Amino acid sequence: MTTLFTNIKELIQVRDASVKKVSGKDMSMLPTIKNAFLLIKSDTIIDFGSMENAPTSADNTIDCSGKMILPTWCDSHTHIVYAGNREQEFVDRINGLTYEEIANKGGGILNSAKKLQETSEEDLYQQSAKRLKEVMQLGTGAIEIKSGYGLTVEAELKMLRVIKKLKENYNIPIKATFLGAHAFPKEYKNNKEGYINLIIEEMLPKIAEENLAEFIDAFCETGYFSVAHTDRILKAGVALGLTPKVHVNQFTTIGGVQVSIKHNALSVDHLEVMNPEDIKALQGTKTMPVALPSCSYFLSIPYTPARDIINAGLPLALATDYNPGSTPSGNMNFVVSTACIKMKMTPEEAINASTINGAYAMNLSDEVGSISKGKKANFFLTKEIPSYGFLPYSFGSNLIESVYIGGEKI
Numbered sequence: 001m002t003t004l005f006t007n008i009k010e011l012i013q014v015r016d017a018s019v020k021k022v023s024g025k026d027m028s029m030l031p032t033i034k035n036a037f038l039l040i041k042s043d044t045i046i047d048f049g050s051m052e053n054a055p056t057s058a059d060n061t062i063d064c065s066g067k068m069i070l071p072t073w074c075d076s077h078t079h080i081v082y083a084g085n086r087e088q089e090f091v092d093r094i095n096g097l098t099y100e101e102i103a104n105k106g107g108g109i110l111n112s113a114k115k116l117q118e119t120s121e122e123d124l125y126q127q128s129a130k131r132l133k134e135v136m137q138l139g140t141g142a143i144e145i146k147s148g149y150g151l152t153v154e155a156e157l158k159m160l161r162v163i164k165k166l167k168e169n170y171n172i173p174i175k176a177t178f179l180g181a182h183a184f185p186k187e188y189k190n191n192k193e194g195y196i197n198l199i200i201e202e203m204l205p206k207i208a209e210e211n212l213a214e215f216i217d218a219f220c221e222t223g224y225f226s227v228a229h230t231d232r233i234l235k236a237g238v239a240l241g242l243t244p245k246v247h248v249n250q251f252t253t254i255g256g257v258q259v260s261i262k263h264n265a266l267s268v269d270h271l272e273v274m275n276p277e278d279i280k281a282l283q284g285t286k287t288m289p290v291a292l293p294s295c296s297y298f299l300s301i302p303y304t305p306a307r308d309i310i311n312a313g314l315p316l317a318l319a320t321d322y323n324p325g326s327t328p329s330g331n332m333n334f335v336v337s338t339a340c341i342k343m344k345m346t347p348e349e350a351i352n353a354s355t356i357n358g359a360y361a362m363n364l365s366d367e368v369g370s371i372s373k374g375k376k377a378n379f380f381l382t383k384e385i386p387s388y389g390f391l392p393y394s395f396g397s398n399l400i401e402s403v404y405i406g407g408e409k410i
């Protein structure tokens with residue numbers, strides 16, 4: 001079955017399917033076609049171009065006058081499988097405690113782990129599916145989801161099985177990341193090697209055997225996992241066929257970027273604190289830097305220095321970090337706005353970072369991230385807007401009229 005979208009005011013992010021990511025100055029270029037058509041056949045984009053070349057017939061025709069079409073957002077960093085919430089910690093922070101102080105009191109990640117361990121797999125699935133549906137309605141059409149709130153063999157497997165079930169039941173590309181190295185459980189506080197051994201000797205082999213994850217992650221940070229710990233974990237993951245995508249430089253720069261690059265990481269994420277050596281280390285690598293501006297917003301911590309990264313010729317991707325502690329929001333529209341407002345990215349750069357570069361950061365550039373022939377028909381139709389820059393400009397407004405996933409309106 002074919003569907004033809006006609007009179008599209010502007011069709012955004014039209015690219016040859018061979019483009020996998022955009023870097024440096026190229027990020028300021030966003031290819032578009034004004035007064036365009038888009039033709040899809042079942043779940044695939046098969047043609048697009050200027051209206052004067054539009055096909056004359058299709059099984060369905062949808063008139064898009066005054067509206068634009070963009071590829072769906074590619075959210076390459078989330079933790080949407082979690083139990084309950086951490087609203088109380090939000091209030092504690094308003095009243096003066098820091099994120100670090102809350103974590104040191106046994107709150108934070110350990111608080112979420114306790115809740116998740118007590119939640120059944122079915123309940124966890126229902127809570128997580130609700131969030132997935134929510135972000136799809138907000139224009140997300142490909143997503144990465146991490147484990148890391150289990151912290152026991154059983155609970156980490158439970159999280160990853162929930163992700164597997166989401167993959168089976170929802171028609172959007174989902175990638176799973178194993179983040180057993182998210183925090184040290186209380187009982188391993190004085191036996192860090194013991195927990196690293198548990199991850200490497202017990203969790204990882206089971207995950208590989210059941211094929212539950214594509215990526216391996218660690219929270220490489222002062223007070224969490226050291227560079228040496230991260231090195232061991234990434235090495236063990238790579239040996240089992242997992243690709244590193246790593247939490248680094250959120251609060252301190254301790255060599256997380258370098259150890260991730262050593263293991264050919266697909267992405268390094270957070271990067272709120274970057275020194276010139278970190279930026280230099282990324283040059284000439286295939287590793288995608290990923291910024292998470294909603295996390296900076298929610299925790300009132302510095303924003304990733306996007307300008308320094310892009311001006312150094314590097315690519316940059318944007319993602320939400322949707323999780324109960326540092327970013328209880330999965331709204332990529334807010335991410336795009338905040339990147340423009342707080343990180344001085346142009347609308348073109350922010351849209352490239354949230355589509356094609358986000359796809360790259362999940363190894364999904366062949367399937368999603370641009371309007372290209374042969375890619376999945378995952379895109380959204382805007383309401384009537386004067387220009388695409390109006391999307392980040394109108395922060396907080398929902399300017400999406402409808403979302404198509406695999407060619408179907410959701």
Ligand code: NIG
Binds near residue numbers: 219247250321324326
């Ligand atoms: O990416 N920084 C590490 N992990 C999450 C937050 C974890 C939490 O507070 O629950 C993040 O921000």
Ligand code: FE
Binds near residue numbers: 077078321323
């Ligand atoms: Fe995260």
